[in-house]
Amino acid sequence: xxxxxxxxxxxxxxxxxxxxxxLNPRDAIVRITSTAICGSDLHLYDGYVPTMEKxxxxxxxxxxxxxxxxxxxxxxxxxxxxxxxPFPIACGACLACTRGLYSCCENSNPNAAMxxxxxxxxxxxxxxxxxxxxxxxxxxxxYARVPFAxxxxxxxxxxxxxxxxxxxxxxxPTGFMGAEMCEIKPGDIVxxxxxxxxGQFAIASAFLLGAxxxxxxxxxxxRLEMARTNSGAEIINxxxxxxxxxxxxxxxxxxxxxxxxxxxxxxxxGMGLIHAYDRVKQATRMETERPHALRQAITxxxxxxxxxxxxxxxxxxxxxxxxxxxNRSLTIKSGQCHVHRYMPRLLEHxxxxxxxxxxxxxxxxxLDQAPTGYxxxxxxxxxCVKVVMSP
Amino acid sequence: xxxxxxxTINASADQVYAQWHDFDRLPTxxxxxxxxxxxxxxxxxxxxxxxxxxxxxxDAEITDDQPGAMIAWRSLPGGAVDNAGWIRFQPxxxxxxxxxxxxxxxxxxxxxxxxxxxQVFGEEPxxxxxxxxxxxxxxxxxxxxxxxxGAPLGTRTQNQLHQHDGxxxxxxDVSA
Numbered sequence: 001x002x003x004x005x006x007x008x009x010x011x012x013x014x015x016x017x018x019x020x021x022x023l024n025p026r027d028a029i030v031r032i033t034s035t036a037i038c039g040s041d042l043h044l045y046d047g048y049v050p051t052m053e054k055x056x057x058x059x060x061x062x063x064x065x066x067x068x069x070x071x072x073x074x075x076x077x078x079x080x081x082x083x084x085x086p087f088p089i090a091c092g093a094c095l096a097c098t099r100g101l102y103s104c105c106e107n108s109n110p111n112a113a114m115x116x117x118x119x120x121x122x123x124x125x126x127x128x129x130x131x132x133x134x135x136x137x138x139x140x141x142x143y144a145r146v147p148f149a150x151x152x153x154x155x156x157x158x159x160x161x162x163x164x165x166x167x168x169x170x171x172x173p174t175g176f177m178g179a180e181m182c183e184i185k186p187g188d189i190v191x192x193x194x195x196x197x198x199g200q201f202a203i204a205s206a207f208l209l210g211a212x213x214x215x216x217x218x219x220x221x222x223r224l225e226m227a228r229t230n231s232g233a234e235i236i237n238x239x240x241x242x243x244x245x246x247x248x249x250x251x252x253x254x255x256x257x258x259x260x261x262x263x264x265x266x267x268x269x270g271m272g273l274i275h276a277y278d279r280v281k282q283a284t285r286m287e288t289e290r291p292h293a294l295r296q297a298i299t300x301x302x303x304x305x306x307x308x309x310x311x312x313x314x315x316x317x318x319x320x321x322x323x324x325x326x327n328r329s330l331t332i333k334s335g336q337c338h339v340h341r342y343m344p345r346l347l348e349h350x351x352x353x354x355x356x357x358x359x360x361x362x363x364x365x366x367l368d369q370a371p372t373g374y375x376x377x378x379x380x381x382x383x384c385v386k387v388v389m390s391p
Numbered sequence: 392x393x394x395x396x397x398x399t400i401n402a403s404a405d406q407v408y409a410q411w412h413d414f415d416r417l418p419t420x421x422x423x424x425x426x427x428x429x430x431x432x433x434x435x436x437x438x439x440x441x442x443x444x445x446x447x448x449x450d451a452e453i454t455d456d457q458p459g460a461m462i463a464w465r466s467l468p469g470g471a472v473d474n475a476g477w478i479r480f481q482p483x484x485x486x487x488x489x490x491x492x493x494x495x496x497x498x499x500x501x502x503x504x505x506x507x508x509x510q511v512f513g514e515e516p517x518x519x520x521x522x523x524x525x526x527x528x529x530x531x532x533x534x535x536x537x538x539x540x541g542a543p544l545g546t547r548t549q550n551q552l553h554q555h556d557g558x559x560x561x562x563x564d565v566s567a
Contacts, residue, residue, distance in 0.1 A: 003558060005556075017558045017559060018560065019559060021559065021560075023543065024536075024538055025534070025535055026534070026535060053541065053554055053555075053556050055556030055558055056541075056556055057558045072534065072535075091529075093401060093532040093533050094401050094532050095399065095401045095487060095488055098401060106528070107528065107529045107533050108537050110536075110537045110542035110545045111542055112525060113518065113521065113522065125537065131542075134541065135541015135542050135555070136540060137539075137558050145540075147537070147538075147539075148533070
C-alpha cells in the first residue's frame with residue numbers, strides 16, 4: 001500500500017510499504033477514505049518530538065471502511081462499517097479508561113517503559129506519533145491496523161460526508177475539551193491562543209458551552225478572520241498589539257475568565273528577544289518547548305481563572321511563571337484529548353446542525369501529494385488552515 | 392539477586408489470582424521463560440531461555456497458596472538455580488482494582504552456569520519484572536498483549552532502543 005512516511009526532519013515521502021495485518025484478536029483493518037494532517041504532525045515534521053524512526057508512517061486523524069476484523073472485535077464492528085478512528089488507542093478496561101481518561105490508557109502503549117522514564121507514568125498509544133507513544137503505524141496511508149477496534153472506532157450510520165465527521169478523530173474533540181475544561185459559566189469571557197484548526201474548534205465549542213464572548217489570538221489575519229466570520233469571535237493579532245494590554249482593555253481590566261492554549265510547543269512570539277532565547281534553547285535541545293503562548297495565557301488570565309492547555313507539549317519548558325499561578329490562584333487543566341469520551345455527543349451536535357466542522361478545510365489533496373501538503377501547512381502558504389487527503 | 396514490582400489491575404482478586412496460578416501460562420507474559428509445566432502436588436518444571444539457544448531448568452513447588460490473596464513458590468534442590476518468588480493481592484482502596492505485589496529472588500551459582508543464569512535474568516531484573524507485570528496486567532484486563540509495528544512483541548524495555556519502523560511488518564517479522 002501507499003503510505004506517508006517520515007524520513008527525516010522536514011521530509012516526508014509517500015512510499016510503498018507492506019499492507020497492515022491483524023496482530024491481535026481485537027484488531028481491525030480499515031481502508032482509509034479520508035485522512036488529515038494535524039498541527040501536531042508538524043512537531044514531528046519539524047523534528048521536535050524524540051523517538052521517531054526513519055520510515056514511520058504518520059497520521060492520526062483518519063476514517064474509512066472496515067475491511068477485516070479480529071475474532072474478539074466482531075461483536076462490535078463488522079466488515080463494511082464506516083468508522084472514524086480516535087487518535088488515542090485505548091483498551092476500555094483499565095482504571096484510566098473506565099474513568100474516561102482514554103488518552104491515559106494503561107495498556108495500549110507497548111513502549112510504556114520508555115514513556116514512563118519521560119513522563120513518570122506512561123500515556124496511551126497514539127497512531128503515527130513517535131515510538132514514545134507506541135510505534136504504531138499511522139493513518140496517512142491506504143490502510144491502517146486499528147487495535148481495540150471494539151472500543152475506539154465510531155460508526156457513522158447517517159449519510160454525513162467524510163469532511164463533516166473526519167475531525168471527530170482528534171481536533172474537534174480536542175477543541176471541545178479545551179473549552180469544557182474552562183468550566184464556562186454565564187457571562188464568561190474565554191481567550192483562545194492559536195486560531196489554527198484546534199483553536200477554531202475551541203472557539204466554536206466555547207460559544208456552544210455558553211461563553212458570553214470569545215477572543216481569538218493569532219498572527220495570521222486570514223485565520224483570525226475565519227474565527228470571526230465562522231464563530232463570532234473577537235480577534236487580536238499579537239504582531240500588531242500588546243496582548244496583555246489589549247485583553248485587559250477588552251475585559252474591563254479583569255482579564256479573561258479562562259485562557260486556552262491551542263498552540264503548544266512551537267509558539268512564536270511578538271517580542272524578538274524572548275523568541276530568540278527559546279528558539280536557541282529548543283534548537284540546542286536545552287529546552288524542548290517554545291512556550292510563549294502558555295506563558296502569556298497564564299499572565300493574562302483573570303485571578304482565580306482557568307488555563308486550559310490543549311496545545312501539544314512533549315517535555316520541559318523554561319521560565320514557567322509559577323509565581324503568577326500561585327499568587328493569583330490560577331488552575332491549570334490539561335490533557336491529550338480523551339476523544340472516546342466526546343465522540344458520540346459531538347456527532348449528535350453535527351447531526352443536529354449545531355456544529356459544522358467543515359469550515360476549516362482549505363486544502364484537499366490526493367495522498368500522493370502529502371509532501372506538498374506538509375510544506376503548505378507548515379509555512380501557512382495559500383492561507384492554509386487544514387489539509388485533507390484522500391488515498 | 393532480588394526483583395520487586397507492583398501494579399494495580401482492574402479485575403477481581405479471584406480473577407487475578409487464577410490467572411497467575413495457571414503456571415503453565417506464565418511464559419506468555421514472562422518472556423525469559425520458555426515453558427512451565429505443572430506436574431501435580433503443587434510442583435512444576437521451569438525452563439528459562441538462556442543465550443545461544445541453551446536453557447536453564449529447575450523444579451519448583453508451591454509453598455503457600457491462599458486463594459485470592461497470595462501464592463509463594465520455591466525451587467527444589469538440584470536445579471540450575473535456587474530461586475523463590477511470591478505474589479500478593481490486596482484490594483485497592485474504594486474497590487478500585489487489585490494491588491499486585493511480586494518479588495522474585497535468585498541465588499545464581501558461581502562459575503559458568505552462574506554467568507548464564509545472570510544473563511537470563513538480565514542486567515536490570517527490576518525492569519524485566521516490571522515488563523512481565525505490565526504484560527500480565529494487559530492480559531488480565533484486555534485479553535491480549537499490546538503490540539505495534541514498532542514493537543511487535545509488545546512491552547520489552549530491552550528492545551526499546553532497537554525498534555522496527557512504525558510501518559507494517561512483513562509476515563515473517565510478526566512471527567519472529
